[in-house]
Amino acid sequence: MTPPDTLRPVFTETFPxxxxxxxxxxxxxxxxxxHLCCCGCGHEVVTPLSPAQWSLTYDGENVSLTPSIGNWSLPCQSHYWIRNGRVRWSRRYSVAEIDQNRERDRRLLGQDTENPRPGPLVRLLSRLPYRRQ
Known part of the structure; x- marks a missing residue:
């Protein structure tokens, strides 16, 4: 599989x-x-949207995810950003850096669980016009 250099957003209730x-x-x-890993290995990558995990920005055409996607558990261990629909490759992390990153993620997720608040996606959508049907 050829690695993509862009990702097209598709809004869906569930994944195919x-x-x-x-x-x-x-x-x-x-x-x-x-999405499928951008290195081309074919593994599925899931990014939960929450204040302690990933946030999504949609400009009506392209999307960005923050922070970067670090596929540390996959054999490829690819690391990239999704910015305005484009894949931006990042440097490889050392084993120590991966461990530090995982520990920080666990800490942030624990804080978010203790103090839940609307996630960035909810705030983004709350600014959009809403039509009740």
């Missing part, structure tokens, strides 16, 4: 049984994004 390369699936109801 088989994801397509070059697509970032976004589930608002489940506050989750999913």
């Amino acid at each position: 049984p088989t994801m397509d390369a070059g697509v970032l699936y976004i589930s608002i109801p489940y506050r989750t994004c999913g």
Whole structure:
């Protein structure tokens, strides 16, 4: 599989049984994004949207995810950013840096669980016009 250099957003309630390369699936109801690893290895990558994990920015055409995607548990250990729909490669992390990053993530997730608040995706969508049907 050829690694994509861009990801096209597709808003869906649930992810398809088989994801397509070059697509970032976004589930608002489940506050989750999913895509195939951008290195081309074919592994599925899931990014939960929450203040302690990833946040999504959608400009009406392209998406960005923050922070970077570090696939430390995959054999490829790829590391990249998704910025305005484009894949931006980052440097490889050492084993020590991966361990530090995982510890920080656990700490942030624990803080978020203790003090829940609306996530960045909810705040973004709350600014959009809403039509009740």
